[in-house]
Amino acid sequence: MTGTPAPGAPRERRWSVSLLLLSVVLVVTLGAFAFTFVRLNRVAGLSSVSITGWSYAEFVRQAAELRVLVAGAPATDAADLEVPLAVLQSKATVVSGEPLLDRIDQARRERLLGAVEQAQALTVADLRGPGAARQLSAIMDGAQEGYAGAVDLLGRERSGIARDLRLAEVTLAALAALLALTITTVILQVQARARRDLHLETERRTESERARAALERTAQDLRAAEGALQRERDFAVQVMEAMGEGLYVTGADGTFEYVNPALARMVGQPAGTLVGRAESDVLGEQPAQGGARVTAEVSLRRPDGASTPTLLTRVARGAGGVTAVLTDLSAPKEAEARLRELYEVTARGAPDTRHELLEVASRTFRAPGAFVRGGVIVARAGPLSEGRALELAAQPHDRTPDTLRVAVRTPGGTGTLVFCRAATGQPFTAADEDFLRLIGQWLEQDAAREETARQLRRSEELNKAVIRSSLDAIITCDERGVITEFNPAAEQIFGRSRAEALGESLDAMIIPERMRAAHGLSLQRLSEGGPGRILGQRLELPAVRRDGQEFPVELSVVRLPTDTPEYAGFVRDITERRAAEARLHHRTTQLDSVFNVSPDGFVTFGGQGQVVEVNPAFLALTGTRREELLGLSEAQFERVLQSRCEVARPASRPPPGVDVLQVVRPARRVLKRTRRPMDAGDGVVLGHVMYFRDITHEAEISNMKSEFMSTAAHELRTPMTSIYGFTELLLTRELDPETTRDLLETIYRQAGQLILLLTELLDLARIEARAGQDFRIAHEAVRPLIENTVRAFTPPHERSRVWVQVEPNLPLLPVDATKFNQALGNVLSNAFKYSPQGGEVLVHAWMDPLHPLLHVSVTDQGIGMTAEQRHRAFERFYRADSSGSIPGTGLGLSLVQEIMHCHGGRATLSSEPGQGSVVTLTFPVNSAPLESHAQENTDRG
Known part of the structure; x- marks a missing residue:
């Protein structure tokens, strides 16, 4: 049998664990303080390292000052150099004795020691000699290497100290967290024990209070349910007692269990005497209960022998018997009879309908009446005097207990229907007033028919007058x-x-x-x-x-x-209209022709500001469809147009009513838009029209002109600046022969570059101005043309890179040989310039098998071009290399394209970045004779 542990055993174990945890925390705290002390001692060594770094910097600075002194004044007196040299040598001695020197990496330490030895070996005579600058530069380079090594070592020391400080910080933070955790654990254990004891006591008290409250709520719910049930029973009784219809309930034996006051009044007997009597004894035989619900019209007998028409609704009860409702139909039946008599009178259409309607009302109300209009009695029924009728018609009230008054609006004016009963008679009801209003409506319709007949007669007369006029x-x-x-x-x-x-x-x-x-x-x-085809047309x-x-x-x-x-x-007669329509059609045809064939876009807006017409040119310019534009408001049209545009920035401010649009879809175009109102000539504005003119070509020419002037000025200014500056330097200073020759060679190169640029500009201008009229076209053999060009434009040391491949039996080419050499030479020059890593250059000539075209292509293995560079390659002054490391003016390919255009051909370019480029010159060839000799298909240039 296992013994049960004492209640205090767990508590003692928890206190033992807490003491053990406190001991561990104390040991860890002492270790952390020792670790932090050791790490922080490394900070003391940082001052010596910083001082050592300063001595290296002073050595570098002194070497630099001495070098500047020697270079700035070559004829400096020897006494002026002795002190700086001595300072330099003393600082070199200090650097060589620094303890930090052994910790610098070996390569930099060797460079520094070499600089120290050179500094110790220097003399004043050496400083006045021609090699002094180089010796001081070598000393300064070695000193800088040593300084860089010292700085690196100082950085490493500082990084290590920073790591030690961060580690100490982390250690102390962890120690603080551990101490807080230990203290919190002890406090929480004490609090937990107190909370458990308090919780047990609170639970016992809460359970007893909860049970007592539940019993009280149950008793209250029962009392409330009883009260609600009684209120519902009382309400149901009140509703049944107040019902206007008769209500009764029978048991399974057919006797009354409940009868409401309305049913007692209908049968003329007290409700108390009816309860317990048989249903058939009081109401007679009732319809058989064929289902859960039965509705039928029955005649209710009264003790005085009279009968009342009623509507009976019987509903079977689940425990036997029925619940039934009896509705008195006397009033509806009487109203139905009144309406039937009224409809019979109106249906006959008698000449004196108003008098008969008043007779019907008099019989219904059992009272005399009259119809008064404009102070005159139009019709009267019964013994109602004229004075009394006029008096009643003037009264303000529509209904009193003994009088009834209804207004009747007729085309002849507003009248009044009035009826009067004796003071001792039955008072007029709302139903009587409604019936009299119905009679008033029939009187209004009768008067409207008379007015219609009168208007019809007048209309006939009017029609005859219209026909005549x-x-x-x-x-x-x-x-x-x-x-x-x-x-x-x-x-x-x-x-x-x-x-x-x-x-x-x-x-x-x-x-x-x-x-x-x-x-x-x-x-x-x-x-x-049959159908009439022309009727209504x-x-x-x-x-x-x-x-x-x-x-x-x-x-x-x-x-x-x-x-x-x-x-x-x-x-x-439309003779004149036909003539006007013919003139209008002729004019419209002319305008439509202009509208449809115009290269400019038109959009017309109607008077409501909606698009009514667009011409084909506008649809082509903007890539829109006519169906999506018609009917748009101007704001909607602007949104459609702006979705295809970007904001244009014209060079000059357009006049009012004019703006410039930059269309990007379906193609990039520049459109100038003008708005003008459409005036009918009498000041009435019929709408307005928007006129769109394609000024892409003008904009491109303007941009090209501006770009050309800017680029040409830049390209001309660059060599001129060098020429001017170096010439001014030669004129104002005495330079040594080597420097003078170097400057003159630079001036010569820049002048040659300037002459080449001007020559290419003049060639372009001459070709454009003359349009190729000064070209001397002759039928030339292709291979000699290509070989001569390769020899002329390829440097001798580069000719082994060029391969020439000409297909046999090519026709003679109609070409200006000089311009051909210039065009192919520019392409070859680019192939070499843009292939800095070398690689072969292939010149290939072949005939198009499908068209009379001869192709000459140059393929290199250079740096290649991107898609954007290919697109702009033939622009003037455009250069794919923007670094300036590759010489050139940016006019070569544009000059090639102009030469090709004058020959009726074109130049094309294909290229990929890093894969080289292929430039192809395409010439048209007529039925020219073949070359008279054949050569090897492929050979080197």
Whole structure:
């Protein structure tokens, strides 16, 4: 049997662990302080290392001062050099005795000791000699090497001290954290024991209070549920007692269990005497309960023998019996009878409808009444005096217990319906007022029908007046085409009188003879009930005047709403309009042609500021579609346009109403936009038009001009600056022969570069100005041309790198031999300049198998070009190498391209970075004879 440990055993073990942890912390603390003390002692050595570094720096500085003194005044007196030399030698002695010297790396220590030995060996005579500057430079270089070694060693010492300080800092921080952790652990153990004891006591007390509260809540919930149930029961009873419909509940044996007051009133018996009686004894036989719910109309018997029509709704109960509701239908039935009588009166359409409507109301209300309008009794029913009727019509109230008043609005003015009962009679109700309002609506409709008939008569008279005064010809005819109306405008247009036209056939009077057969067929189709193709259409047809002259008319035919078919034609003479339309069409055709074929873009905006038309040139310039632009507002159009543009920066400020756009899609273009209003001539602005002109070429020329002037000025100024500066130096100073020759050679090279630049500029200008007119074109053999150029433009020591490959049987090339040599020579020069690492250069000539073109290509293995460099390679003054290490003016390839253009050919370039370049010269070849001799296909240049 295992013994149970004493309650204090765990507590004693925890205290033992805490004491052990405190002992470990004490030992670690002592070790950390010892470690930190040892590490911090290394800081003391830093001062000696810093002093040693200063002595090396002084040695370097003294050597530099002595070198400057010797170089600045070669004829310095010997006494002036003795002191600086002695100082230098003393500082060299100090440096050689420094203890830090053994810790510098071996190479720098040897350089420093060599400088010290040279300094110790120097004399004043050596300093006045020609090699003094070189000796001092060697001493200073060795001193600098030693100083650099000392600085490196000092940096390493400082780094080590910094690491020691960081390590000591980390150690102390870890020690502090360990001490805090130990103290916190002891405190937490004490607090945990106290919290456990307190928690146990609190839990016991909380559990007892929670149980007591739960019992109290349960009792409260039960009391609240009982109260709610009682309130719901009382509310249900109140609702059933207040219902206007009769309500009763029967048990499974068919006797009343509950009857509400409304049902007791309906059967004329107290509710208390009904409970317990059979349903059939009180209400008679009821409809069979065929389902859960039954609705039917039944007649309810009363004790006095009268019966009341009711609507019965019975709902079966789950425990047997029914719950039923009885609704009194007396009022709806009576209202239905009133409405039926009212509709019968209005449906007859009697001449005196107003009087009959008042009679219906009088019988319904059992009271006399009248219809008063404008202070006059229009109709009256029953024994209501005129004075009393007018008095009631003037009262402000619509309904009182013994009077009823309703306003009626008719075309003849607002009237009033009034009815009056005896004071002892039944008072008027809201239902009576609604019924009287319905009668007022029928009176309004009757008055509206009379007004409509009156307006119809007036409209007929007006139509006749319109027909007589119409500026258009109005002709009516029957289904046979016989004219029944011919207004004055028709008399004037056709030259016939109305009396002459009436009764005549329409086709014989005004229709050209060639169209009469078609007109007859159209009338026949209409008479047979077929579709009328011209009805409701606006047609332009020829007509004939009395003298037989044909003229154009605009015709609209409609069918008149008559009992017998009759048609009306509206005819307008459009002779002048046709002439104006012809002129307008001719003018519009001209404008459309200009609009569509114009190379400039047009966009027109209507008066509402929306795009109404764009021409093809604008669509091509901006890459847009007509469908996506039409209907856009100006703001939306600007957003579409700006999505294809970038902000342009014109050289000059454009005038008002003009701006410059830089289009980047579908192609990069510069467009100048001008806005102008479209004026109708009378001050009315119909909209405005935007005019877009492509000024890309002008902008490019302007940019090229500016770029050319800037680059040319720079390229000319660079050699001129050297020439001017070196010439001024030669004129103002006496220099030794070697320096003078060096300066003169520099001037010669810069002058040659300047002459080459001017020559290439003059060649470009001459070629552009003359457009190749001074070229001397002759049929030349290709191989000799290439070989002569290679020999002329390839340095002798580089000719082994050049390979020439010419295909046999090439035709003679129509070319200016001098310009060919110049073009191919520039390409070869670039191949050598841009191949600093060497590599072979291949010159290849071959004939295009598909076209009459001869190609000469130069392939190198140089540095190559990027895509952007290839794109700009033929621009003037552009150089792929921006470092300046490769000589050149940037005009070579542009001059080559101009020469090729004058020959009708072109120069192309393909290149990849680091893989060399291929420049191809393409010449057109006519039916020239073949070369008369064949040579080896490939040989060296």
